[in-house]
Amino acid sequence: xxxxxxxxxxxxxxxxxxxxxxxxxxxxxxxxxxxxxxxxxxxxxxxxxxxxxxxxxxxxxxxxxxxxxxxxxxxxxxxxxxxxxxxxxxxxxxxxxxxxxxxxxxxxxxxxxxxxx
Amino acid sequence: xxxxxxxxxxxxxxxxxxxxxxxxxxxxxxxxxxxxxxxxxxxxxxxxxxxxxxxxxxxxxxxxxxxxxxxxxxxxxxxxxxxxxxxxxxxxxxxxxxxxxxxxxxxxxxxxxxxxxx
Numbered sequence: 001x002x003x004x005x006x007x008x009x010x011x012x013x014x015x016x017x018x019x020x021x022x023x024x025x026x027x028x029x030x031x032x033x034x035x036x037x038x039x040x041x042x043x044x045x046x047x048x049x050x051x052x053x054x055x056x057x058x059x060x061x062x063x064x065x066x067x068x069x070x071x072x073x074x075x076x077x078x079x080x081x082x083x084x085x086x087x088x089x090x091x092x093x094x095x096x097x098x099x100x101x102x103x104x105x106x107x108x109x110x111x112x113x114x115x116x117x
Numbered sequence: 118x119x120x121x122x123x124x125x126x127x128x129x130x131x132x133x134x135x136x137x138x139x140x141x142x143x144x145x146x147x148x149x150x151x152x153x154x155x156x157x158x159x160x161x162x163x164x165x166x167x168x169x170x171x172x173x174x175x176x177x178x179x180x181x182x183x184x185x186x187x188x189x190x191x192x193x194x195x196x197x198x199x200x201x202x203x204x205x206x207x208x209x210x211x212x213x214x215x216x217x218x219x220x221x222x223x224x225x226x227x228x229x230x231x232x233x234x235x
Contacts, residue, residue, distance in 0.1 A: 035223065045208065046226075047226075050220055091159050093159070104173065109157075
């Protein structure tokens with residue numbers, strides 16, 4: 001079974017509008033972390049935002065926010081006020097286990113976001 | 118701040134040759150990860166070091182693959198007798214666990230090494 005599912009292969013948004021990228025996950029571990037990364041055409045993976053399984057509040061980082069719904073096992077990324085430079089591939093990833101242990105990230109297949117002028 | 122660096126950025130080789138990639142993590146990071154990414158897919162985990170100890174290896178890491186991290190600093194990933202199926206982007210990431218400023222043991226990635234096997 002897929003541990004991370006991103007159901008939107010491609011998304012389009014108008015500049016200055018908000019967009020939501022979907023991510024659902026599957027784990028039986030009570031301790032886990034959820035991450036979003038951006039990968040422009042240049043190839044480098046850029047960390048955007050992190051949400052811990054025990055965090056009470058949704059994470060926010062500038063224009064990025066994470067809509068964390070634990071019961072539904074979803075961790076959707078919301079980008080507000082889209083910019084042309086936001087056009088990229090976006091990956092949702094999960095780390096299982098406590099952060100003190102160190103562990104692999106499991107990635108979804110990504111969503112290609114295109115911001116139109 | 119110096120980020121994660123990888124060398125070379127691109128490598129073209131013939132099938133059957135050996136290749137070696139290098140990764141230099143962020144200097145204070147004690148954990149180092151290798152991932153492989155094929156076109157249109159998310160990265161897949163290969164292996165992980167904490168300091169100089171290799172703590173986890175994926176089943177993807179066949180006998181032809183070996184990774185080292187001597188002295189807990191830079192790491193090398195070697196592929197012996199390359200095959201066309203090895204063509205991919207090889208990504209290195211580092212993190213510093215147990216530090217308040219890297220919440221969640223956040224992994225920071227390098228620019229990757231793109232391998233093409235002819």
